[in-house]
Amino acid sequence: MSPAQIFDTYADGVRWEKQNTLANIRRLKKQYTNKGGPFSEKETNKGATPEPFKTKTEQSKAYTLLLKLHMESDQSGIDKKCDEEIHQSDPNFSQYPLSDFKKYNTNVKRIESYVHIAILKSLLCHGAIPIYR
Numbered sequence: 001m002s003p004a005q006i007f008d009t010y011a012d013g014v015r016w017e018k019q020n021t022l023a024n025i026r027r028l029k030k031q032y033t034n035k036g037g038p039f040s041e042k043e044t045n046k047g048a049t050p051e052p053f054k055t056k057t058e059q060s061k062a063y064t065l066l067l068k069l070h071m072e073s074d075q076s077g078i079d080k081k082c083d084e085e086i087h088q089s090d091p092n093f094s095q096y097p098l099s100d101f102k103k104y105n106t107n108v109k110r111i112e113s114y115v116h117i118a119i120l121k122s123l124l125c126h127g128a129i130p131i132y133r
Helices: 003-011 018-033 061-071 083-089 098-125
Strands: none
Touching: 003 018, 061 098, 083 098
């Protein structure tokens, strides 16, 4: 294949300059054979382990979604589903092992109940909910 054919077949639309195409392909081939660059072990295994469910400073997408579903359980219907159904319902949940996800779901339910209690106390203190005696 001529350099022009290589460019038209593989590099058109990749925003490479036509005169640099062969050099770029050689560089990628060398990285591939040496397991470097985007082909390194670090880069290829990037998505192998899921992000932590929750840390002191950060929450995963799965944690945020699960908490939101529990907070709006009347609309989401999550209370009617078992842990296995919830685990399989979204890729954010299924990236974690089922045994770990069951623990996470239990903890999020507990947090959600604390949040609801805090909201009710706040509403009572501010007079938004009248107290009948």
